[in-house]
Amino acid sequence: MGLFKRHKVWWMSFSYQGRQIRRTTGTTDRRLAESILAKIKVKLIEGQYFDRLEEQVRTVEEMMDRYHRERVIGRSRHGERRARAMLKHLLPIFGQMTLAQVTPKELAAYKWRRLQEKAAPATIVKELAFLKAAFNMAIREWEWCRDNPVRRVSMGKVNNARVRYCDDQTLAQIYQACPGWLQPIVMVARYTGLRRDNVVSLQWNQVDLARGLIVLDHTKNGDRLGIPLCEPVIKTLEAVKPSRPYADGPVFLQRNGDPVTGDMVTIAFRRACRAVGVADFRFHDLRHTFASALVQRGVDLYRVQRLLGHRDGRMTQRYAHLAPENLREAVQVFKDDYHKISTGSMLDTHPI
Structure with missing residues (x-):
């Protein structure tokens, strides 16, 4: 049984019934930490220490560290990078608190502090949602606590319904400005509506040119998705495939044979x-361009939803305003009303 330092705070380390236990003392003062450790020793001897709920001794830093290891690392580079950015703001405020000490009052103060730091409302919502997800795991799977304080805090509404798309002429200009290795990636993204990471990580064993199909086992929603290929995509992939000596492996490679990365695509597309x-x-707006073009050419929202892989039709509704012609037929039921009203003939058929 002893003490060790982590981020200037003293922690206790001891063995209990064959299990190694690490707990924060919550102080940077060594003497106070030694006093706390002495009390814990007495409670261990009396068998009282572990009668306390874990939420009173587990820290937010412990919770976030475990959540990060189990739910973030290995999923995607973008997810890992975003998690690190959020933890950079969350841990200095909540890290040394026990789970029981995190209250709606503390969370509201955090929201206000982040607003004063000029953080975007959407950023604050994402940070709180990240913390909320970790608390949910701590409740359901680890049994570290019984309450999720983030549930009792207003997250605020954020308008994420961005629809930015470009016409074919503008897209052609962007395409011509792209370096050669990026052009086929842009073409596939534009005419499949796939997200950047799905395009960049596309494997040849997911492509069936004979059937004109791309099959993804896992999308952002975790669902399996099959995307039928139109002629621009088929021709693009046929042009890329002869230069690739392997029947499997990544579709898009750098000149040195290494896979293309998402960051490379984002930076090069921005420059173009x-x-x-x-x-x-943005590169993601190619997905909006794909969906917008479908709607403007008369494809119904249900089929657009299926092609985009949206579970919830409300996500697809953001494109509904692009198809006013689809509603024109509905209002034609009133086509004769002007004559009836102006001539008074409606009075005969609809007496008041």
Whole structure:
């Protein structure tokens, strides 16, 4: 049984019934930490220490560390990078608190502090949602606590319904400004609506050119998704495939044979947009361009939803305003009303 330092705070380490236990003392003062450790020793001897609920001794830092290891690491580079950014703000405030000490009052103060730091409302919501997910795990699977304080805090509404798309002429300009290795990636993204990570990580064993199909085992929603291929995608993949000596492996490679990364795609696409004077257009907006073009050409929202892999139709509704012609037929039921009202003939058929 002893003490060790972590981030200037003293922690206890001891063995109990064959299990190694590590707990924070919550102090940077060694003398106080030694006093706390002495009390714990007495409670261990009396068999009282572990009668306390774990939420009173487990810290937020412990919870977030375990959640990060079990639920974040290995999923995606983007997810890991985003988690590190969120932890950079969460841990200095909540890290040394026990789970029981995190209250709605503390969370509300955190929201206010982040707003004063000019953090975007969407960013604050994501940070709280990250903390909320960790608490849910601690309740359901680890049995570290019984309450999720984040549930009792208003998260606020964030408008994520961004629909930014470009016309074919503008897209052609961006395409021509892209380096050669990026052009087929842009073409596949534009005409499949796939997310960046799905395109970049696409494997040849997921592509069936004979049937004109891409099959993904896992999407962002965790669902299996089959995307039928149109002619621009088929021709693009046929042009790429002869230069690849293997029947499997990544579809898109660098000149040195290494797989293309998502960051490479984002940076190069941004440069191409800047080169042709297109502002505020991201690689993900190719997905919006795909969906918008379908809706504008008369494809119903249900089929667009299926192609995008949306579980909830409300996500697809953001494109509904792009198809006013689809509603024109509905209002034609009133086509004769003007004549009836102006001539008074409606009075004969609809007396008041």
